[in-house]
Amino acid sequence: MVMTTNAMHTNAMHTTTVGTATAHTAGSAETAAAAGGTGPTGVPGAVVAENTRLDFAKSAPKVFRALIGFDAAAREGLDPALVELIQIRASHLNHCAYCLHMHTNDARKAGESEDRLHMVAVWREARHFFTPREQAALALTEAVTRVADVGVPDDVYAQAAAHFDDQELAHVLALIFTINTWNRVALSTAKVAGTDERR
Numbered sequence: 001m002v003m004t005t006n007a008m009h010t011n012a013m014h015t016t017t018v019g020t021a022t023a024h025t026a027g028s029a030e031t032a033a034a035a036g037g038t039g040p041t042g043v044p045g046a047v048v049a050e051n052t053r054l055d056f057a058k059s060a061p062k063v064f065r066a067l068i069g070f071d072a073a074a075r076e077g078l079d080p081a082l083v084e085l086i087q088i089r090a091s092h093l094n095h096c097a098y099c100l101h102m103h104t105n106d107a108r109k110a111g112e113s114e115d116r117l118h119m120v121a122v123w124r125e126a127r128h129f130f131t132p133r134e135q136a137a138l139a140l141t142e143a144v145t146r147v148a149d150v151g152v153p154d155d156v157y158a159q160a161a162a163h164f165d166d167q168e169l170a171h172v173l174a175l176i177f178t179i180n181t182w183n184r185v186a187l188s189t190a191k192v193a194g195t196d197e198r199r
Contacts, residue, residue, distance in 0.1 A: 098186040
């Protein structure tokens with residue numbers, strides 16, 4: 001575990017100034033592809049269709065800023081490596097390619113190993129890659145993300161409570177809430193993986 005920086009879950013949907021982000025258009029993607037360059041996803045020849053859905057940050061700026069504040073408060077005091085693992089796992093479960101691409105990239109930049117990143121989705125089968133504390137947080141992330149299935153089982157909660165004090169556990173829960181919210185914002189507004197607008 002070598003991650004040392006707090007890679008915030010912040011993008012044009014997260015913490016760039018509201019209203020400054022611009023959507024990638026099919027025209028710009030096609031121009032890059034035709035020139036033999038890379039499209040907005042960074043993949044050679046990739047073409048991304050214009051997103052016709054609303055810009056959440058511009059359309060609900062107060063809500064957007066409140067989400068940014070909630071996100072920033074949630075991660076306070078948490079290990080940056082743990083923050084990214086939680087965000088990656090929730091994004092897997094929610095099928096949010098936009099946030100998954102963002103957080104795996106953030107994790108790499110902060111020093112996370114490729115081995116661990118590849119194992120997050122199957123952490124139960126690869127427990128030796130993760131600390132008991134990380135395993136407890138991943139199990140809690142899954143339970144809260146899938147809360148409609150069976151709620152949050154007592155044993156999952158108890159395991160997390162054994163590894164985190166009350167304040168830490170509250171922040172872990174809050175972080176799980178925020179990434180689930182960001183996933184839903186990205187999915188509802190059809191954000192495209194690879195178009196991280198923080199750049």
